[in-house]
Amino acid sequence: MGIGITELTVRIVVLAKQVPDPETPPSQFKIDESTNTVIPPNGVPPVVNGFDLTAVEAALLLRDSGADVEITVMSVGSDFVMDAMKKPLAMGADRLVLVDDSGLDNIDSAVTVRVLAAAIEKDGPYDLILGGRQASDWDQAHVTLGLSEVLGLPLVSLVQKLELNGDSVSLQRVIPDGYQTITAPLPSVLTITNELGEPRYPNLRGIMQASRKKPEIFSLADLGISSDDLVPKLELKKLYIPESNKQVELIEGEDEADSGKKLALRLREEKLI
Amino acid sequence: MTSILLVAERDEQGEINQSTLQAIAAANGLLDAVVTVAISGEAPASASALAVEKIVTLAVVSIADEGIYDQATAEISALVESTSPEVVIFSKSDFGSIVGARLAFRSDSAFAADCIEISNDGGDGVSVTRPVYGGSALAEFEIASKPAIVTLRAGSYEAGNETGSPSIEAFDSGASVEQAASVTGTVAEARDGVRLEDANFVVSGGRGLGGPEPFSVLTDLANALGGAVGASRAACDAGWIDHSHQVGLTGKSVSPDVYIAVGISGASQHMAGCSSSRAIVAINKDADSNIFKEARFGIVGDWEKVLPSFLATVRELKA
Numbered sequence: 001m002g003i004g005i006t007e008l009t010v011r012i013v014v015l016a017k018q019v020p021d022p023e024t025p026p027s028q029f030k031i032d033e034s035t036n037t038v039i040p041p042n043g044v045p046p047v048v049n050g051f052d053l054t055a056v057e058a059a060l061l062l063r064d065s066g067a068d069v070e071i072t073v074m075s076v077g078s079d080f081v082m083d084a085m086k087k088p089l090a091m092g093a094d095r096l097v098l099v100d101d102s103g104l105d106n107i108d109s110a111v112t113v114r115v116l117a118a119a120i121e122k123d124g125p126y127d128l129i130l131g132g133r134q135a136s137d138w139d140q141a142h143v144t145l146g147l148s149e150v151l152g153l154p155l156v157s158l159v160q161k162l163e164l165n166g167d168s169v170s171l172q173r174v175i176p177d178g179y180q181t182i183t184a185p186l187p188s189v190l191t192i193t194n195e196l197g198e199p200r201y202p203n204l205r206g207i208m209q210a211s212r213k214k215p216e217i218f219s220l221a222d223l224g225i226s227s228d229d230l231v232p233k234l235e236l237k238k239l240y241i242p243e244s245n246k247q248v249e250l251i252e253g254e255d256e257a258d259s260g261k262k263l264a265l266r267l268r269e270e271k272l273i
Numbered sequence: 274m275t276s277i278l279l280v281a282e283r284d285e286q287g288e289i290n291q292s293t294l295q296a297i298a299a300a301n302g303l304l305d306a307v308v309t310v311a312i313s314g315e316a317p318a319s320a321s322a323l324a325v326e327k328i329v330t331l332a333v334v335s336i337a338d339e340g341i342y343d344q345a346t347a348e349i350s351a352l353v354e355s356t357s358p359e360v361v362i363f364s365k366s367d368f369g370s371i372v373g374a375r376l377a378f379r380s381d382s383a384f385a386a387d388c389i390e391i392s393n394d395g396g397d398g399v400s401v402t403r404p405v406y407g408g409s410a411l412a413e414f415e416i417a418s419k420p421a422i423v424t425l426r427a428g429s430y431e432a433g434n435e436t437g438s439p440s441i442e443a444f445d446s447g448a449s450v451e452q453a454a455s456v457t458g459t460v461a462e463a464r465d466g467v468r469l470e471d472a473n474f475v476v477s478g479g480r481g482l483g484g485p486e487p488f489s490v491l492t493d494l495a496n497a498l499g500g501a502v503g504a505s506r507a508a509c510d511a512g513w514i515d516h517s518h519q520v521g522l523t524g525k526s527v528s529p530d531v532y533i534a535v536g537i538s539g540a541s542q543h544m545a546g547c548s549s550s551r552a553i554v555a556i557n558k559d560a561d562s563n564i565f566k567e568a569r570f571g572i573v574g575d576w577e578k579v580l581p582s583f584l585a586t587v588r589e590l591k592a
């Protein structure tokens with residue numbers, strides 16, 4: 001337990017993954033087909049997955065609303081880049097816990113869930129686990145869902161708003177044409193979606209504070225897991241960039257207004273409208 | 274022989290929905306497929322002609338037990354346990370994504386989400402292909418353990434027109450779950466006109482529109498075409514239009530005859546929701562933007578100058 005933690009403190013674990021920057025221009029996105037891995041683009045450092053920063057924001061909004069919260073950011077992986085991983089601390093999170101082990105290169109979701117569950121249990125008591133909606137590398141959108149099963153906790157996905165009420169949380173969950181209101185007990189596992197709002201920018205004070213904080217690091221051995229135990233269920237056979245042979249037909253008129261007219265006529269010609 | 278359990282979903286009329294019919298086609302493509310379809314509540318009359326072996330009805334009053342799906346997960350887990358299928362297929366819907374993942378981790382089975390292809394060649398296990406990195410790449414995985422639990426992206430397969438005469442039986446899982454989280458209400462966005470997912474014409478706007486007002490021009494165009502309005506995530510996140518209009522990887526999937534993208538750069542995550550459209554039409558002032566690599570027709574230009582004459586001509590043609 002950290003300094004200043006009381007019985008009333010709500011301990012929130014936010015799951016955050018380091019990913020290649022999804023804003024990398026498509027022309028710079030390359031794959032090494034001999035190893036089935038993405039070649040890190042030159043000069044584009046990795047980032048914390050966008051939805052995970054939104055989950056950090058969700059936890060910070062609870063603090064802003066007056067709740068006494070302790071925010072622990074937890075990540076599983078290898079080759080962590082501290083400039084990226086400290087961003088949640090700079091935003092206002094309290095702790096950063098990394099499970100950093102070379103055995104955690106290229107793991108599948110079954111392994112990720114298992115290691116996250118072990119790290120969460122080892123790290124101590126918690127009241128709420130927040131994950132992102134999906135990680136922008138493998139786009140699986142199920143690590144948090146799997147974690148709720150493995151930990152045996154209630155799950156609410158696609159949360160866009162949350163409010164603490166004693167030992168429960170009131171939530172809004174996005175559905176295709178609106179949202180549901182849901183009450184969930186503590187502890188629960190929630191996945192946070194971008195409808196919550198943009199994550200805040202760290203201010204100078206936050207950045208200074210984050211630079212002084214050291215991540216707490218677990219190895220697999222610390223968690224009592226041997227890398228031999230981590231058998232993936234999905235075996236990656238091939239990773240490749242799909243070929244596109246589409247040829248665009250550009251419509252050019254005398255001016256832009258004329259192009260607009262010609263476009264409509266062309267679509268009619270093709271019986272599309 | 275490949276035994277497959279396929280979890281069906283219904284449309285607003287209670288009929289087996291399109292994604293399920295597509296999933297049946299995918300399942301029937303597996304080696305010596307023997308397909309069982311699970312459906313909640315009484316099977317609709319049309320189900321008795323599905324090209325599958327068997328239909329199993331589940332007791333769950335509504336398979337949509339409200340976004341949490343504790344009861345559905347328990348019932349389907351029990352069914353999987355008692356029938357030991359080699360493959361379990363869901364649609365990549367809200368329901369399928371959640372129940373599929375929960376089922377897999379509850380039973381320590383392999384899970385592959387959002388697949389666009391599934392196959393087996395008689396060896397041990399199945400292969401799946403799924404888009405990754407927002408759709409910038411495709412990944413092919415082999416799953417050796419059983420069951421392999423997958424969700425299928427809508428539009429990846431075409432529904433077949435074969436028919437069959439499946440037997441129909443009820444499955445009583447005996448499961449009755451006390452749900453820890455409870456749904457207290459639903460707030461629906463008002464929608465006028467056709468559903469975005471069903472529209473034959475979709476007019477979508479992006480960050481290039483610069484604000485909320487231009488969406489009224491897109492709405493006029495959509496109305497003239499009898500279609501619906503979509504948007505990029507950037508436009509939704511900016512608050513210019515409600516998120517229920519978002520098209521893409523984390524929004525809605527659409528496959529209209531014509532998808533008109535206005536001021537949208539064509540990021541892979543956006544295209545993931547519209548690339549199965551028959552024709553994509555792009556209006557963008559940047560000739561280098563990615564949307565022109567995906568579109569069939571395009572205008573390099575300012576939407577403010579292009580759209581009024583386009584709309585006027587569409588109206589004339591429709592008159």
Ligand SMILES: Cc1cc2nc3c(=O)[nH]c(=O)nc-3n(C[C@H](O)[C@H](O)[C@H](O)COP(=O)(O)OP(=O)(O)OC[C@H]3O[C@@H](n4cnc5c(N)ncnc54)[C@H](O)[C@@H]3O)c2cc1C
Nearest residue numbers: 479480481505506507521522523524536538543558559576
């Ligand atoms: C995990 C993940 C999931 C995502 N899911 C989705 C999703 O579901 N849907 C989605 O859309 N995005 C999604 N995104 C975001 C996506 O990566 C892009 O950031 C987003 O689609 C960009 O939106 P945009 O094209 O409107 O904006 P921009 O990329 O900023 O493009 C704006 C375009 O407008 C053009 N323009 C500007 N002014 C004009 C003018 N006057 N006339 C004509 N053209 C003009 C510009 O040339 C530019 O090409 C996701 C991202 C991640 C990481």
Ligand SMILES: Nc1ncnc2c1ncn2[C@@H]1O[C@H](COP(=O)(O)O)[C@@H](O)[C@H]1O
Nearest residue numbers: 015016076131132134135140141142143
């Ligand atoms: N290696 C990881 N470390 C920490 N959190 C993770 C990791 N992988 C996934 N997550 C969390 O799970 C969410 C969903 O990820 P995914 O299922 O991989 O799309 C992410 O948004 C993160 O919050």
